[in-house]
Amino acid sequence: MGQGVSEANNAKNLLRAAVLVQNIPRLCRLTPLFIGRSPSGFVFETALANFIINLFTYMLSGHIVGSCWYLFGLQRVNQCLHDACHYTGFQDLCMEFIDCGRGNANEKHGLHQNWLNWKQNSNASKCFQMDGPPTGFDYGIYAKAVNLTGKNIITRYIYSLFWGFQQISTLAGNQVPSYFVWEVLFTMAIVGLGLLLFALLIGNMQNFLQSLGQRLEGVCQMIEEEIYRLCLMK
Template sequence: MFVLAGHVVGSCWYLFGLQRVNQCLQDACSNLSCRKFIDCGDGHNIDKFQNMLDWQDWINDSSSTDCFNSQGHFSYGIYSQAVLLSTRGSIITRYLYSLFWGFQQISTLAGNQVPSYFEGEVLFTMAIVGLGLLLFALLIGNMQNFLQALGRRKLEMQLRRRDVEQWMSHRRLPEGLRRQVRQAERFSWAATRGVNEEELLENLPEDLQRDIRRHFFKFLKKVRLFTLMDEPIIDAMCEKLKQKFYIRGSDIFYQRGPVEKMVFIVRGKVQSIGVDGNTASLSEGDVCGEELLTWYLENSSVHKDGGKIRFPGHRLFSTRTVKCLTNVEAFALRAADLEEVTVLFARFLRNPRVQGAIRYESPYWRNIAAIRIQVAWKYRQMRLKRG
Protein backbone atom coordinates (compact mmCIF):
# COMPACT_ATOMS: atom_id res chain seq x y z
CA MET A 1 0.00 0.00 0.00
CA PHE A 2 2.86 2.39 0.76
CA VAL A 3 4.55 1.73 -2.60
CA LEU A 4 1.26 2.09 -4.47
CA ALA A 5 0.46 5.34 -2.67
CA GLY A 6 3.97 6.64 -3.47
CA HIS A 7 3.41 5.94 -7.17
CA VAL A 8 0.01 7.67 -7.19
CA VAL A 9 1.18 10.76 -5.30
CA GLY A 10 4.38 11.10 -7.36
CA SER A 11 2.54 10.70 -10.66
CA CYS A 12 -0.13 13.23 -9.69
CA TRP A 13 2.53 15.67 -8.54
CA TYR A 14 4.38 15.52 -11.87
CA LEU A 15 1.12 15.77 -13.87
CA PHE A 16 -0.17 18.72 -11.87
CA GLY A 17 3.25 20.38 -12.18
CA LEU A 18 3.03 20.19 -15.97
CA GLN A 19 -0.47 21.67 -15.80
CA ARG A 20 0.86 24.59 -13.77
CA VAL A 21 3.62 25.18 -16.34
CA ASN A 22 0.97 25.15 -19.05
CA GLN A 23 -1.08 27.67 -17.09
CA CYS A 24 1.96 29.94 -16.74
CA LEU A 25 2.54 29.84 -20.51
CA GLN A 26 -1.12 30.60 -21.15
CA ASP A 27 -0.91 33.62 -18.86
CA ALA A 28 2.30 34.78 -20.56
CA CYS A 29 0.68 34.96 -24.00
CA SER A 30 0.16 38.64 -24.84
CA ASN A 31 -1.80 37.95 -28.03
CA LEU A 32 -3.92 35.22 -29.53
CA SER A 33 -1.42 34.31 -32.23
CA CYS A 34 1.05 32.81 -29.78
CA ARG A 35 -1.48 30.34 -28.38
CA LYS A 36 -0.95 28.05 -31.34
CA PHE A 37 2.53 27.32 -29.93
CA ILE A 38 1.03 25.92 -26.68
CA ASP A 39 -0.37 22.36 -26.69
CA CYS A 40 -0.54 22.53 -30.48
CA GLY A 41 0.07 18.81 -31.04
CA ASP A 42 2.09 19.60 -34.16
CA GLY A 43 5.57 18.81 -32.92
CA HIS A 44 6.38 17.10 -36.21
CA ASN A 45 5.83 20.44 -38.00
CA ILE A 46 8.34 22.35 -35.92
CA ASP A 47 10.03 23.69 -39.06
CA LYS A 48 6.79 25.42 -40.06
CA PHE A 49 6.59 27.21 -36.73
CA GLN A 50 10.23 28.28 -36.82
CA ASN A 51 9.65 30.15 -40.10
CA MET A 52 6.84 32.22 -38.61
CA LEU A 53 7.51 35.77 -37.51
CA ASP A 54 5.70 35.21 -34.19
CA TRP A 55 8.03 32.33 -33.28
CA GLN A 56 11.04 34.55 -32.60
CA ASP A 57 8.92 36.90 -30.52
CA TRP A 58 7.61 33.89 -28.56
CA ILE A 59 10.99 32.34 -27.74
CA ASN A 60 12.52 35.73 -26.89
CA ASP A 61 9.65 36.81 -24.66
CA SER A 62 10.94 37.13 -21.06
CA SER A 63 7.58 36.33 -19.47
CA SER A 64 7.37 33.07 -21.45
CA THR A 65 10.90 31.87 -20.71
CA ASP A 66 10.44 32.85 -17.08
CA CYS A 67 7.79 30.08 -16.79
CA PHE A 68 10.61 27.49 -16.78
CA ASN A 69 12.32 29.18 -13.85
CA SER A 70 11.02 27.98 -10.49
CA GLN A 71 12.09 31.28 -8.93
CA GLY A 72 10.27 33.40 -11.51
CA HIS A 73 7.19 35.55 -11.28
CA PHE A 74 4.77 32.57 -11.32
CA SER A 75 4.18 30.94 -7.92
CA TYR A 76 4.58 27.17 -8.38
CA GLY A 77 4.47 26.25 -4.68
CA ILE A 78 5.03 22.52 -4.21
CA TYR A 79 5.56 22.05 -7.98
CA SER A 80 8.81 24.03 -8.19
CA GLN A 81 10.91 20.87 -8.52
CA ALA A 82 8.55 19.48 -11.17
CA VAL A 83 9.21 22.54 -13.35
CA LEU A 84 12.96 21.90 -13.36
CA LEU A 85 12.39 18.15 -13.80
CA SER A 86 10.28 18.67 -16.93
CA THR A 87 13.11 20.43 -18.78
CA ARG A 88 15.96 18.04 -18.07
CA GLY A 89 16.74 14.40 -17.44
CA SER A 90 15.57 11.19 -19.06
CA ILE A 91 12.25 9.49 -18.47
CA ILE A 92 13.91 7.20 -15.90
CA THR A 93 15.12 10.22 -13.94
CA ARG A 94 11.67 11.78 -14.00
CA TYR A 95 10.05 8.53 -12.87
CA LEU A 96 12.49 7.89 -10.01
CA TYR A 97 12.41 11.45 -8.74
CA SER A 98 8.60 11.56 -8.84
CA LEU A 99 8.47 8.26 -6.94
CA PHE A 100 10.95 9.59 -4.38
CA TRP A 101 8.90 12.76 -3.96
CA GLY A 102 5.76 10.70 -3.36
CA PHE A 103 7.48 8.52 -0.74
CA GLN A 104 8.95 11.54 0.98
CA GLN A 105 5.69 13.46 1.26
CA ILE A 106 3.71 10.45 2.51
CA SER A 107 6.36 9.72 5.12
CA THR A 108 6.55 13.33 6.36
CA LEU A 109 2.83 14.13 5.85
CA ALA A 110 3.88 16.92 3.45
CA GLY A 111 5.38 18.73 6.42
CA ASN A 112 8.21 20.25 4.39
CA GLN A 113 5.96 21.71 1.64
CA VAL A 114 4.40 25.17 1.50
CA PRO A 115 1.69 25.36 -1.18
CA SER A 116 0.81 28.49 -3.09
CA TYR A 117 -2.63 30.12 -2.93
CA PHE A 118 -3.89 28.04 -5.84
CA GLU A 119 -6.93 26.08 -4.65
CA GLY A 120 -6.09 22.84 -6.46
CA GLU A 121 -2.60 22.82 -5.00
CA VAL A 122 -3.93 23.36 -1.48
CA LEU A 123 -6.43 20.51 -1.90
CA PHE A 124 -3.71 18.22 -3.28
CA THR A 125 -1.48 18.97 -0.27
CA MET A 126 -4.37 18.26 2.08
CA ALA A 127 -4.98 14.94 0.29
CA ILE A 128 -1.32 13.98 0.78
CA VAL A 129 -1.56 14.76 4.50
CA GLY A 130 -4.76 12.70 4.83
CA LEU A 131 -3.31 9.75 2.89
CA GLY A 132 -0.16 9.81 5.00
CA LEU A 133 -2.19 9.83 8.21
CA LEU A 134 -4.31 6.92 6.96
CA LEU A 135 -1.29 4.78 6.07
CA PHE A 136 0.39 5.69 9.35
CA ALA A 137 -2.75 4.69 11.27
CA LEU A 138 -2.91 1.36 9.39
CA LEU A 139 0.75 0.75 10.18
CA ILE A 140 0.26 1.48 13.86
CA GLY A 141 -2.85 -0.71 13.97
CA ASN A 142 -1.11 -3.65 12.30
CA MET A 143 1.91 -3.30 14.57
CA GLN A 144 -0.34 -3.17 17.61
CA ASN A 145 -2.19 -6.34 16.55
CA PHE A 146 1.13 -8.06 15.85
CA LEU A 147 2.59 -7.10 19.22
CA GLN A 148 -0.62 -8.09 21.01
CA ALA A 149 -0.52 -11.50 19.31
CA LEU A 150 3.10 -11.94 20.35
CA GLY A 151 2.30 -10.82 23.87
CA ARG A 152 -0.66 -13.19 24.11
CA ARG A 153 1.41 -16.16 22.93
CA LYS A 154 4.20 -15.21 25.30
CA LEU A 155 1.75 -14.91 28.19
CA GLU A 156 0.22 -18.31 27.37
CA MET A 157 3.68 -19.85 27.28
CA GLN A 158 4.63 -18.28 30.62
CA LEU A 159 1.38 -19.43 32.27
CA ARG A 160 1.84 -22.96 30.96
CA ARG A 161 5.43 -23.09 32.19
CA ARG A 162 4.32 -21.85 35.60
CA ASP A 163 1.60 -24.51 35.77
CA VAL A 164 4.12 -27.19 34.78
CA GLU A 165 6.59 -26.00 37.43
CA GLN A 166 3.90 -26.00 40.09
CA TRP A 167 2.79 -29.49 39.08
CA MET A 168 6.36 -30.84 39.19
CA SER A 169 6.91 -29.22 42.56
CA HIS A 170 3.64 -30.66 43.88
CA ARG A 171 4.58 -34.13 42.67
CA ARG A 172 8.15 -33.75 43.95
CA LEU A 173 9.77 -34.89 40.76
CA PRO A 174 13.55 -35.32 40.87
CA GLU A 175 15.70 -32.72 39.13
CA GLY A 176 16.60 -35.03 36.26
CA LEU A 177 12.97 -35.60 35.36
CA ARG A 178 12.24 -31.90 35.71
CA ARG A 179 14.92 -31.04 33.16
CA GLN A 180 13.45 -33.53 30.71
CA VAL A 181 9.94 -32.17 31.23
CA ARG A 182 11.14 -28.60 30.61
CA GLN A 183 12.97 -29.67 27.47
CA ALA A 184 9.92 -31.53 26.19
CA GLU A 185 7.69 -28.51 26.86
CA ARG A 186 10.05 -26.15 25.01
CA PHE A 187 10.28 -28.47 22.01
CA SER A 188 6.51 -29.01 21.89
CA TRP A 189 5.82 -25.29 22.08
CA ALA A 190 8.41 -24.48 19.39
CA ALA A 191 6.88 -27.08 17.05
CA THR A 192 3.21 -26.08 17.48
CA ARG A 193 3.43 -22.46 18.69
CA GLY A 194 0.76 -23.35 21.21
CA VAL A 195 -1.85 -24.11 18.52
CA ASN A 196 -4.03 -27.18 19.01
CA GLU A 197 -4.21 -28.50 15.45
CA GLU A 198 -6.79 -31.18 16.22
CA GLU A 199 -9.20 -28.67 17.73
CA LEU A 200 -8.61 -26.31 14.81
CA LEU A 201 -9.33 -28.99 12.20
CA GLU A 202 -12.51 -30.17 13.92
CA ASN A 203 -14.20 -26.84 13.17
CA LEU A 204 -13.54 -27.07 9.41
CA PRO A 205 -15.67 -28.85 6.77
CA GLU A 206 -14.92 -32.53 6.30
CA ASP A 207 -13.67 -32.22 2.72
CA LEU A 208 -11.34 -29.40 3.76
CA GLN A 209 -10.10 -31.50 6.68
CA ARG A 210 -9.30 -34.33 4.28
CA ASP A 211 -7.35 -32.06 1.93
CA ILE A 212 -5.39 -30.51 4.81
CA ARG A 213 -4.54 -33.91 6.26
CA ARG A 214 -3.33 -35.09 2.86
CA HIS A 215 -1.07 -32.06 2.75
CA PHE A 216 0.19 -32.70 6.28
CA PHE A 217 0.88 -36.36 5.66
CA LYS A 218 2.56 -36.17 2.26
CA PHE A 219 5.46 -37.94 3.94
CA LEU A 220 3.38 -41.14 3.88
CA LYS A 221 4.10 -41.35 0.16
CA LYS A 222 7.81 -41.66 1.00
CA VAL A 223 7.15 -44.98 2.74
CA ARG A 224 7.21 -47.84 0.24
CA LEU A 225 4.37 -49.59 2.03
CA PHE A 226 1.95 -46.71 1.43
CA THR A 227 2.86 -46.31 -2.23
CA LEU A 228 0.97 -49.59 -2.72
CA MET A 229 -2.13 -48.38 -0.90
CA ASP A 230 -5.21 -46.72 -2.34
CA GLU A 231 -6.39 -43.26 -1.33
CA PRO A 232 -9.28 -44.50 0.92
CA ILE A 233 -6.83 -46.46 3.11
CA ILE A 234 -4.42 -43.54 3.38
CA ASP A 235 -7.30 -41.17 4.21
CA ALA A 236 -8.52 -43.55 6.91
CA MET A 237 -5.04 -43.65 8.45
CA CYS A 238 -4.60 -39.89 8.19
CA GLU A 239 -7.80 -39.35 10.18
CA LYS A 240 -6.38 -41.42 13.04
CA LEU A 241 -2.83 -40.04 13.13
CA LYS A 242 -1.91 -38.01 16.21
CA GLN A 243 1.04 -35.68 16.50
CA LYS A 244 3.77 -36.77 18.92
CA PHE A 245 7.01 -35.21 20.16
CA TYR A 246 10.02 -36.98 21.65
CA ILE A 247 13.13 -35.37 23.08
CA ARG A 248 16.66 -36.62 22.62
CA GLY A 249 17.31 -39.75 24.63
CA SER A 250 13.66 -40.78 24.88
CA ASP A 251 12.61 -44.36 24.14
CA ILE A 252 9.75 -44.76 21.68
CA PHE A 253 9.81 -48.54 22.24
CA TYR A 254 11.81 -50.62 24.67
CA GLN A 255 12.60 -54.33 24.81
CA ARG A 256 9.85 -56.55 26.22
CA GLY A 257 7.56 -53.56 26.35
CA PRO A 258 4.13 -53.54 24.66
CA VAL A 259 3.89 -52.23 21.10
CA GLU A 260 0.80 -50.05 21.16
CA LYS A 261 1.35 -47.73 18.20
CA MET A 262 2.92 -47.25 14.81
CA VAL A 263 5.15 -44.18 14.66
CA PHE A 264 5.84 -42.24 11.44
CA ILE A 265 8.92 -40.04 11.75
CA VAL A 266 8.54 -36.54 10.30
CA ARG A 267 11.68 -34.87 11.60
CA GLY A 268 14.67 -36.11 13.57
CA LYS A 269 16.85 -39.21 13.84
CA VAL A 270 16.10 -42.47 15.64
CA GLN A 271 18.15 -45.59 16.32
CA SER A 272 16.68 -49.09 16.53
CA ILE A 273 18.67 -51.55 18.69
CA GLY A 274 17.77 -55.23 18.48
CA VAL A 275 18.15 -57.91 21.15
CA ASP A 276 21.37 -59.14 19.53
CA GLY A 277 22.81 -55.61 19.49
CA ASN A 278 22.24 -54.95 15.79
CA THR A 279 21.41 -51.29 15.11
CA ALA A 280 19.48 -49.56 12.35
CA SER A 281 19.17 -45.81 11.79
CA LEU A 282 15.77 -44.31 11.10
CA SER A 283 15.02 -40.79 9.92
CA GLU A 284 12.41 -38.76 8.07
CA GLY A 285 9.96 -40.96 6.19
CA ASP A 286 10.73 -44.14 8.17
CA VAL A 287 8.31 -46.11 10.32
CA CYS A 288 8.76 -48.01 13.57
CA GLY A 289 6.23 -50.31 15.17
CA GLU A 290 5.09 -51.55 11.76
CA GLU A 291 5.06 -55.13 13.07
CA LEU A 292 1.84 -54.20 14.85
CA LEU A 293 0.02 -54.07 11.50
CA THR A 294 1.07 -57.59 10.52
CA TRP A 295 0.34 -58.88 14.02
CA TYR A 296 -3.26 -57.63 13.85
CA LEU A 297 -3.72 -59.21 10.44
CA GLU A 298 -2.31 -62.57 11.53
CA ASN A 299 -3.85 -62.81 15.00
CA SER A 300 -7.44 -61.88 14.36
CA SER A 301 -10.42 -62.99 12.33
CA VAL A 302 -13.84 -61.66 11.49
CA HIS A 303 -17.36 -62.99 12.07
CA LYS A 304 -19.63 -63.56 9.14
CA ASP A 305 -21.64 -60.54 10.22
CA GLY A 306 -18.50 -58.39 10.16
CA GLY A 307 -17.92 -58.39 13.90
CA LYS A 308 -14.40 -58.65 15.27
CA ILE A 309 -13.29 -61.74 17.17
CA ARG A 310 -10.97 -60.64 19.94
CA PHE A 311 -8.32 -62.75 21.61
CA PRO A 312 -8.09 -61.66 25.25
CA GLY A 313 -4.63 -61.42 26.70
CA HIS A 314 -2.92 -61.36 23.30
CA ARG A 315 -0.50 -58.47 23.01
CA LEU A 316 2.57 -57.77 20.91
CA PHE A 317 5.80 -57.08 22.79
CA SER A 318 8.80 -55.31 21.35
CA THR A 319 12.05 -57.16 20.65
CA ARG A 320 14.06 -53.97 20.20
CA THR A 321 14.68 -50.58 21.72
CA VAL A 322 13.95 -47.50 19.59
CA LYS A 323 15.83 -44.51 21.00
CA CYS A 324 15.75 -40.89 19.83
CA LEU A 325 19.14 -39.50 18.82
CA THR A 326 17.70 -35.99 18.38
CA ASN A 327 14.45 -34.24 19.13
CA VAL A 328 11.87 -36.05 17.05
CA GLU A 329 8.58 -34.85 15.59
CA ALA A 330 6.34 -37.72 14.53
CA PHE A 331 2.78 -38.92 14.01
CA ALA A 332 1.48 -42.00 15.81
CA LEU A 333 -1.26 -44.44 14.89
CA ARG A 334 -2.61 -46.05 18.05
CA ALA A 335 -3.29 -49.77 18.29
CA ALA A 336 -7.06 -49.34 18.60
CA ASP A 337 -7.18 -47.13 15.51
CA LEU A 338 -4.90 -49.49 13.60
CA GLU A 339 -7.17 -52.38 14.52
CA GLU A 340 -10.14 -50.49 13.11
CA VAL A 341 -8.28 -49.85 9.86
CA THR A 342 -7.29 -53.50 9.52
CA VAL A 343 -10.94 -54.53 9.95
CA LEU A 344 -12.13 -52.13 7.26
CA PHE A 345 -9.37 -52.95 4.75
CA ALA A 346 -8.29 -56.43 5.82
CA ARG A 347 -8.63 -57.88 2.34
CA PHE A 348 -6.29 -55.36 0.82
CA LEU A 349 -3.76 -55.44 3.67
CA ARG A 350 -3.50 -59.22 3.38
CA ASN A 351 -2.28 -58.79 -0.20
CA PRO A 352 1.10 -60.57 -0.64
CA ARG A 353 2.62 -57.44 -2.18
CA VAL A 354 1.67 -55.37 0.87
CA GLN A 355 2.92 -58.05 3.25
CA GLY A 356 6.16 -58.28 1.28
CA ALA A 357 6.63 -54.51 1.46
CA ILE A 358 6.10 -54.56 5.22
CA ARG A 359 8.67 -57.29 5.76
CA TYR A 360 11.19 -55.89 3.28
CA GLU A 361 11.23 -52.34 4.66
CA SER A 362 10.89 -53.21 8.34
CA PRO A 363 14.03 -53.40 10.54
CA TYR A 364 11.97 -55.62 12.86
CA TRP A 365 11.25 -58.22 10.19
CA ARG A 366 14.80 -58.02 8.87
CA ASN A 367 16.05 -58.78 12.36
CA ILE A 368 13.63 -61.73 12.65
CA ALA A 369 14.80 -63.01 9.27
CA ALA A 370 18.45 -62.70 10.29
CA ILE A 371 17.81 -64.61 13.53
CA ARG A 372 15.99 -67.41 11.70
CA ILE A 373 18.77 -67.67 9.12
CA GLN A 374 21.35 -67.90 11.89
CA VAL A 375 19.34 -70.61 13.69
CA ALA A 376 18.88 -72.57 10.47
CA TRP A 377 22.61 -72.30 9.74
CA LYS A 378 23.52 -73.57 13.21
CA TYR A 379 21.20 -76.56 12.87
CA ARG A 380 22.70 -77.34 9.49
CA GLN A 381 26.23 -77.21 10.87
CA MET A 382 25.20 -79.51 13.73
CA ARG A 383 23.70 -82.04 11.29
CA LEU A 384 26.82 -81.95 9.16
CA LYS A 385 29.02 -82.66 12.20
CA ARG A 386 26.83 -85.60 13.25
CA GLY A 387 26.92 -87.01 9.73
Protein backbone atom coordinates in the same frame (compact mmCIF):
# COMPACT_ATOMS: atom_id res chain seq x y z
CA MET B 1 -10.23 32.22 -24.81
CA GLY B 2 -11.85 30.65 -27.81
CA GLN B 3 -8.82 28.44 -28.50
CA GLY B 4 -10.65 25.16 -28.66
CA VAL B 5 -9.41 21.74 -27.64
CA SER B 6 -6.98 19.74 -29.79
CA GLU B 7 -6.60 15.98 -30.11
CA ALA B 8 -3.28 16.19 -28.26
CA ASN B 9 -4.98 17.92 -25.35
CA ASN B 10 -7.65 15.21 -25.24
CA ALA B 11 -4.87 12.60 -25.18
CA LYS B 12 -3.19 14.38 -22.28
CA ASN B 13 -6.45 14.49 -20.33
CA LEU B 14 -6.99 10.79 -20.96
CA LEU B 15 -3.44 10.04 -19.78
CA ARG B 16 -3.95 12.05 -16.59
CA ALA B 17 -7.18 10.17 -15.85
CA ALA B 18 -5.47 6.81 -16.49
CA VAL B 19 -2.60 7.62 -14.12
CA LEU B 20 -5.01 8.57 -11.34
CA VAL B 21 -7.54 5.76 -11.79
CA GLN B 22 -5.05 2.89 -12.12
CA ASN B 23 -3.89 3.36 -8.53
CA ILE B 24 -7.32 2.86 -6.94
CA PRO B 25 -7.38 -0.98 -7.35
CA ARG B 26 -3.83 -1.16 -5.99
CA LEU B 27 -4.80 0.61 -2.79
CA CYS B 28 -7.93 -1.53 -2.43
CA ARG B 29 -5.83 -4.71 -2.67
CA LEU B 30 -3.13 -3.47 -0.32
CA THR B 31 -5.24 -1.89 2.42
CA PRO B 32 -6.29 -5.24 4.01
CA LEU B 33 -2.62 -6.22 4.18
CA PHE B 34 -1.64 -2.92 5.73
CA ILE B 35 -4.10 -3.24 8.60
CA GLY B 36 -2.60 -6.63 9.43
CA ARG B 37 -4.63 -9.14 7.47
CA SER B 38 -4.38 -10.60 4.03
CA PRO B 39 -7.51 -11.30 1.94
CA SER B 40 -7.47 -14.86 3.34
CA GLY B 41 -7.55 -13.57 6.90
CA PHE B 42 -3.96 -14.43 7.77
CA VAL B 43 -2.38 -12.23 10.43
CA PHE B 44 1.28 -11.36 9.94
CA GLU B 45 3.09 -12.77 12.96
CA THR B 46 6.70 -11.73 12.36
CA ALA B 47 8.24 -8.30 12.81
CA LEU B 48 9.98 -8.58 9.43
CA ALA B 49 6.71 -9.28 7.61
CA ASN B 50 5.05 -6.29 9.29
CA PHE B 51 7.98 -4.05 8.44
CA ILE B 52 8.01 -5.12 4.79
CA ILE B 53 4.27 -4.68 4.27
CA ASN B 54 4.26 -1.28 5.98
CA LEU B 55 7.26 -0.11 3.94
CA PHE B 56 5.67 -1.40 0.74
CA THR B 57 2.46 0.48 1.51
CA TYR B 58 4.36 3.70 2.13
CA MET B 59 6.29 3.20 -1.11
CA LEU B 60 3.09 2.63 -3.07
CA SER B 61 1.52 5.73 -1.52
CA GLY B 62 4.67 7.68 -2.33
CA HIS B 63 4.46 6.43 -5.91
CA ILE B 64 0.86 7.66 -6.20
CA VAL B 65 1.56 11.04 -4.61
CA GLY B 66 4.74 11.52 -6.65
CA SER B 67 2.97 10.61 -9.89
CA CYS B 68 0.19 13.08 -9.17
CA TRP B 69 2.73 15.75 -8.23
CA TYR B 70 4.66 15.36 -11.49
CA LEU B 71 1.47 15.23 -13.54
CA PHE B 72 -0.04 18.31 -11.88
CA GLY B 73 3.31 20.10 -12.24
CA LEU B 74 3.22 19.58 -16.01
CA GLN B 75 -0.33 20.89 -16.05
CA ARG B 76 0.77 24.06 -14.25
CA VAL B 77 3.53 24.62 -16.84
CA ASN B 78 0.97 24.14 -19.59
CA GLN B 79 -1.38 26.62 -17.90
CA CYS B 80 1.43 29.15 -17.56
CA LEU B 81 2.27 28.90 -21.26
CA HIS B 82 -1.40 29.25 -22.21
CA ASP B 83 -1.69 32.37 -20.06
CA ALA B 84 1.46 33.80 -21.64
CA CYS B 85 0.09 33.04 -25.11
CA HIS B 86 -3.12 34.88 -24.28
CA TYR B 87 -1.21 38.13 -23.83
CA THR B 88 0.85 37.93 -27.03
CA GLY B 89 0.03 39.55 -30.36
CA PHE B 90 -0.03 36.21 -32.21
CA GLN B 91 -2.26 34.10 -30.02
CA ASP B 92 -3.30 31.53 -32.64
CA LEU B 93 0.27 30.84 -33.71
CA CYS B 94 1.71 30.47 -30.23
CA MET B 95 -0.99 27.94 -29.42
CA GLU B 96 0.44 25.83 -32.24
CA PHE B 97 3.87 26.19 -30.67
CA ILE B 98 2.52 24.96 -27.30
CA ASP B 99 0.23 22.17 -28.48
CA CYS B 100 1.68 19.69 -30.98
CA GLY B 101 -1.86 18.57 -31.78
CA ARG B 102 -2.47 21.83 -33.60
CA GLY B 103 0.32 21.29 -36.12
CA ASN B 104 3.72 22.87 -36.69
CA ALA B 105 3.42 26.61 -37.10
CA ASN B 106 6.84 26.89 -38.76
CA GLU B 107 5.92 24.39 -41.49
CA LYS B 108 2.35 25.59 -41.89
CA HIS B 109 2.97 29.34 -42.01
CA GLY B 110 6.71 29.62 -42.55
CA LEU B 111 6.83 32.30 -39.83
CA HIS B 112 10.16 31.58 -38.21
CA GLN B 113 10.26 35.08 -36.71
CA ASN B 114 7.12 34.37 -34.69
CA TRP B 115 8.82 31.33 -33.17
CA LEU B 116 11.80 33.47 -32.17
CA ASN B 117 9.47 36.10 -30.73
CA TRP B 118 7.64 33.44 -28.72
CA LYS B 119 10.90 32.01 -27.33
CA GLN B 120 11.98 35.50 -26.27
CA ASN B 121 8.59 36.49 -24.89
CA SER B 122 8.94 37.71 -21.29
CA ASN B 123 5.69 36.07 -20.14
CA ALA B 124 6.71 32.72 -21.65
CA SER B 125 10.17 32.98 -20.10
CA LYS B 126 8.61 33.36 -16.64
CA CYS B 127 7.18 29.85 -16.99
CA PHE B 128 10.69 28.43 -16.62
CA GLN B 129 11.96 30.67 -13.83
CA MET B 130 11.72 28.97 -10.46
CA ASP B 131 12.17 32.04 -8.26
CA GLY B 132 8.45 32.79 -8.18
CA PRO B 133 6.71 36.17 -8.48
CA PRO B 134 7.35 38.82 -9.61
CA THR B 135 10.12 37.55 -11.92
CA GLY B 136 8.73 34.04 -12.39
CA PHE B 137 5.56 31.97 -12.25
CA ASP B 138 4.31 30.91 -8.81
CA TYR B 139 4.50 27.12 -9.04
CA GLY B 140 4.32 26.54 -5.29
CA ILE B 141 4.96 22.87 -4.53
CA TYR B 142 5.49 22.08 -8.24
CA ALA B 143 8.65 24.18 -8.67
CA LYS B 144 10.96 21.15 -8.72
CA ALA B 145 8.80 19.37 -11.30
CA VAL B 146 9.39 22.01 -14.00
CA ASN B 147 13.08 21.35 -14.67
CA LEU B 148 12.59 17.64 -13.96
CA THR B 149 10.95 17.24 -17.36
CA GLY B 150 14.35 17.56 -19.05
CA LYS B 151 15.83 14.59 -17.19
CA ASN B 152 15.80 10.95 -18.28
CA ILE B 153 12.85 8.77 -17.35
CA ILE B 154 14.68 6.95 -14.53
CA THR B 155 15.61 10.22 -12.84
CA ARG B 156 12.08 11.54 -13.25
CA TYR B 157 10.52 8.45 -11.69
CA ILE B 158 12.98 8.09 -8.82
CA TYR B 159 12.79 11.76 -7.89
CA SER B 160 8.99 11.79 -8.07
CA LEU B 161 8.90 8.66 -5.88
CA PHE B 162 11.29 10.31 -3.42
CA TRP B 163 9.19 13.48 -3.34
CA GLY B 164 5.98 11.56 -2.66
CA PHE B 165 7.60 9.37 0.01
CA GLN B 166 9.11 12.42 1.70
CA GLN B 167 5.86 14.38 1.79
CA ILE B 168 3.87 11.46 3.23
CA SER B 169 6.50 10.92 5.92
CA THR B 170 6.66 14.61 6.87
CA LEU B 171 2.94 15.36 6.27
CA ALA B 172 4.00 17.94 3.63
CA GLY B 173 5.39 20.09 6.44
CA ASN B 174 8.17 21.47 4.24
CA GLN B 175 5.87 22.55 1.42
CA VAL B 176 4.27 25.99 0.93
CA PRO B 177 1.61 25.92 -1.80
CA SER B 178 0.68 28.89 -3.95
CA TYR B 179 -2.78 30.45 -3.87
CA PHE B 180 -3.99 28.07 -6.59
CA VAL B 181 -6.99 26.30 -5.04
CA TRP B 182 -6.37 22.83 -6.50
CA GLU B 183 -2.76 22.95 -5.37
CA VAL B 184 -3.86 23.77 -1.82
CA LEU B 185 -6.37 20.90 -1.89
CA PHE B 186 -3.69 18.52 -3.17
CA THR B 187 -1.40 19.54 -0.31
CA MET B 188 -4.22 18.98 2.16
CA ALA B 189 -4.83 15.54 0.65
CA ILE B 190 -1.16 14.66 1.18
CA VAL B 191 -1.41 15.70 4.84
CA GLY B 192 -4.59 13.65 5.29
CA LEU B 193 -3.07 10.60 3.60
CA GLY B 194 0.05 10.86 5.74
CA LEU B 195 -2.01 11.04 8.93
CA LEU B 196 -4.11 8.06 7.84
CA LEU B 197 -1.09 5.91 7.05
CA PHE B 198 0.58 6.90 10.30
CA ALA B 199 -2.55 6.01 12.29
CA LEU B 200 -2.84 2.65 10.49
CA LEU B 201 0.84 1.99 11.11
CA ILE B 202 0.49 2.65 14.85
CA GLY B 203 -2.66 0.50 15.05
CA ASN B 204 -1.01 -2.31 13.08
CA MET B 205 2.06 -2.34 15.31
CA GLN B 206 -0.12 -2.21 18.43
CA ASN B 207 -2.12 -5.22 17.24
CA PHE B 208 1.12 -7.04 16.45
CA LEU B 209 2.55 -6.36 19.91
CA GLN B 210 -0.70 -7.42 21.59
CA SER B 211 -0.78 -10.62 19.56
CA LEU B 212 2.86 -11.28 20.40
CA GLY B 213 2.18 -10.65 24.11
CA GLN B 214 -0.75 -13.04 24.08
CA ARG B 215 1.36 -15.72 22.42
CA LEU B 216 4.12 -15.30 24.99
CA GLU B 217 1.57 -15.39 27.78
CA GLY B 218 0.11 -18.60 26.39
CA VAL B 219 3.56 -20.19 26.11
CA CYS B 220 4.39 -19.20 29.70
CA GLN B 221 1.12 -20.67 30.91
CA MET B 222 1.81 -23.94 29.09
CA ILE B 223 5.27 -24.11 30.67
CA GLU B 224 3.83 -23.49 34.13
CA GLU B 225 1.23 -26.21 33.62
CA GLU B 226 3.89 -28.64 32.43
CA ILE B 227 6.10 -27.87 35.44
CA TYR B 228 3.14 -28.31 37.79
CA ARG B 229 2.30 -31.65 36.15
CA LEU B 230 5.88 -32.86 36.54
CA CYS B 231 5.89 -31.84 40.18
CA LEU B 232 2.72 -33.84 40.83
CA MET B 233 4.21 -36.88 39.19
CA LYS B 234 7.15 -36.74 41.59
